[in-house]
Amino acid sequence: MLPGAFVRGFAMGRTAGRWGERVVSHNATFKLLTDLRIFFFKKLAPLIPGRISNLRDGDLLNRLVADVDAMDHVYLRLISPVVVGVFGIAALTAFLVWFDTALGLTLGTILMALLIVWPILFYKLGQKNGEQLTETRSKLRIATLDWLEGFSELTLFGAEERYKKAILTEQDKLLNNQRVNAHYSGLAQALLLLFNGWTLILILWLASDGVAGNTPDPLIALVAFATMASFELLMPIAGAFQYLGQTLTSARRLNEVILARPDVIFPEKDIELKQDYRIEFDHVDFRYPDSSQQVLKQVSLTVEAKQKLAIVGQTGSGKSTLLQLLSRYWDPSQGSISIAGVPLTKWSESQLRKSITVVSQRVDILNGTLRDNLLMANPTADDTLLQQTLVKVGLDKLIESQGLDAWLGDGGRQLSGGEKRRIGIARALLHNGSIVLLDEPTEGLDKKTEQQIMALFDEFLTDKTVIFITHRLVNLDKMDAICLIEQGEVVEFGHHNDLLRNQGRYHQLTQTL
Numbered sequence: 001m002l003p004g005a006f007v008r009g010f011a012m013g014r015t016a017g018r019w020g021e022r023v024v025s026h027n028a029t030f031k032l033l034t035d036l037r038i039f040f041f042k043k044l045a046p047l048i049p050g051r052i053s054n055l056r057d058g059d060l061l062n063r064l065v066a067d068v069d070a071m072d073h074v075y076l077r078l079i080s081p082v083v084v085g086v087f088g089i090a091a092l093t094a095f096l097v098w099f100d101t102a103l104g105l106t107l108g109t110i111l112m113a114l115l116i117v118w119p120i121l122f123y124k125l126g127q128k129n130g131e132q133l134t135e136t137r138s139k140l141r142i143a144t145l146d147w148l149e150g151f152s153e154l155t156l157f158g159a160e161e162r163y164k165k166a167i168l169t170e171q172d173k174l175l176n177n178q179r180v181n182a183h184y185s186g187l188a189q190a191l192l193l194l195f196n197g198w199t200l201i202l203i204l205w206l207a208s209d210g211v212a213g214n215t216p217d218p219l220i221a222l223v224a225f226a227t228m229a230s231f232e233l234l235m236p237i238a239g240a241f242q243y244l245g246q247t248l249t250s251a252r253r254l255n256e257v258i259l260a261r262p263d264v265i266f267p268e269k270d271i272e273l274k275q276d277y278r279i280e281f282d283h284v285d286f287r288y289p290d291s292s293q294q295v296l297k298q299v300s301l302t303v304e305a306k307q308k309l310a311i312v313g314q315t316g317s318g319k320s321t322l323l324q325l326l327s328r329y330w331d332p333s334q335g336s337i338s339i340a341g342v343p344l345t346k347w348s349e350s351q352l353r354k355s356i357t358v359v360s361q362r363v364d365i366l367n368g369t370l371r372d373n374l375l376m377a378n379p380t381a382d383d384t385l386l387q388q389t390l391v392k393v394g395l396d397k398l399i400e401s402q403g404l405d406a407w408l409g410d411g412g413r414q415l416s417g418g419e420k421r422r423i424g425i426a427r428a429l430l431h432n433g434s435i436v437l438l439d440e441p442t443e444g445l446d447k448k449t450e451q452q453i454m455a456l457f458d459e460f461l462t463d464k465t466v467i468f469i470t471h472r473l474v475n476l477d478k479m480d481a482i483c484l485i486e487q488g489e490v491v492e493f494g495h496h497n498d499l500l501r502n503q504g505r506y507h508q509l510t511q512t513l
Contacts, residue, residue, distance in 0.1 A: 025080055029072045037068050040254060046262040058142030063253055066137055070250035073243045081236035085115050088233040096226060100211045103203060103223055110199050111230055118188070118234065119241040126184050126242025133177035134249040140170040184242045189235065196231040203227045263289065264328050266349040274340045277355065277434045277465045279303040279326065284335035286321060295321050296488045299335075303481075308466040310476050312509070313485040319469045320361065322485075323437045326467070327356060339435070357433035359441045363424035367409035370398055377427035389429050392456055393422040394449060418449065425453060429460060436461060438468045450474075473510055482506065 041064065093108030147154065147163045154160040203223055211219040281301040287294050296318045303309045311319050324330055325337060328344055337344045344352070366373055374386050381389075383404055390399055398406060398413075406413055415423065425441060441457075442450040454475055468479065476482055477496045484492040484499075484506050492499055492506050499506040 058145035067250035127245035130245030371404035378430040
């Protein structure tokens with residue numbers, strides 16, 4: 001009765017222990033992945049748009065999701081099974097040595113040899129395939145995202161089928177990589193079962209004359225069952241290390257982002273600032289990383305506090321780049337930029353973002369409610385203020401049905417280009433920074449709406465320092481100064497009427513309209 005009771009007790013304990021181990025290990029792994037994903041995103045954010053400008057959106061998404069998920073192999077499939085295997089083999093060997101030293105050491109040596117050889121063998125076998133699997137998964141995500149985001153354009157230009165074939169090609173490669181992985185996993189387990197049988201025959205042969213020199217007795221069954229059960233310690237390790245190549249490749253891809261140094265580094269502490277938001281560009285040169293083309297050449301500009309400056313020029317002349325430098329998306333290659341007499345390099349990021357309001361050419365609509373898309377500009381704004389702002393920019397139709405709870409983005413209400421632009425203007429009104437940067441704010445709007453928005457700006461921009469970028473020479477007589485830029489150089493600077501009287505390059509542009 002006693003052996004039977006122990007067998008049943010150990011069986012129940014094994015079930016409970018296996019359940020407890022799964023709960024603890026998976027909970028720890030998921031928390032670790034959560035922390036790693038947050039840590040990765042914190043490292044990623046300062047690199048935008050500089051260091052990762054050459055990475056595709058799909059590749060970044062793959063690193064943030066799939067590559068981080070691959071890190072669960074480190075603990076669940078590598079560290080945990082090996083640690084459990086080492087201690088389990090040591091405990092089993094000590095237990096059998098208590099009965100028979102030779103049998104215990106023989107079985108322990110075989111198990112420890114397999115514990116060392118198996119990981120090395122199957123890591124070498126699966127290394128190349130694991131690396132290919134990680135890269136193929138990334139390429140498949142990129143190709144699929146390209147097809148989804150550009151479906152309309154691809155269909156119009158007859159390229160949809162070609163992009164679809166690229167997805168299917170990468171999918172076939174991924175399925176083949178997964179097939180090879182499954183093959184190695186089956187091979188590892190099959191060979192381990194084979195070694196289990198051979199080891200059982202060896203132990204039975206050694207114990208056939210009795211355990212510890214005794215006559216044959218039930219201890220032979222104990223040794224046999226211990227041998228059969230011992231290989232269960234190695235089962236999790238059997239095919240686990242073929243994933244090591246995949247995990248190491250994912251870790252390398254993550255480290256390319258984590259270890260990268262941002263092009264722009266902000267001080268952590270705020271500094272004392274004057275309320276005089278005077279902007280100065282002092283002999284600023286700029287070229288984009290990995291490019292030899294000079295975008296800005298010796299640009300020197302001064303925008304007095306509460307002054308309104310219009311920057312005009314042809315597409316590609318460097319107008320938007322000036323705003324990007326002022327927002328510290330990049331730092332100048334040479335020269336310096338200062339606000340309120342303080343170089344931008346001494347401004348903390350929170351101070352700079354709080355002081356500057358930007359209406360860019362591209363307005364991103366988040367997948368969320370209309371309220372969410374506005375609160376990002378002013379988290380403390382109440383619903384009344386949000387609704388009043390929407391009315392000011394002519395978007396009162398958006399709040400007619402579901403109000404501020406209307407869903408925008410994927411799966412929600414689709415906005416036209418003009419509506420998106422007005423959402424951007426509404427965010428600018430809510431943010432209410434002391435410096436306002438307007439990059440083609442009325443582009444895509446009809447004449448009537450454009451006049452409404454410009455009238456709104458006249459009211460809103462009072463007592464603010466404004467830089468207004470446009471290639472449409474409209475309402476420029478209301479600006480305090482105009483700067484004409486061509487090929488990255490300041491060609492003319494002055495008031496609208498003065499520039500017309502000089503009959504220079506600005507006068508020529510106005511005559512062509």
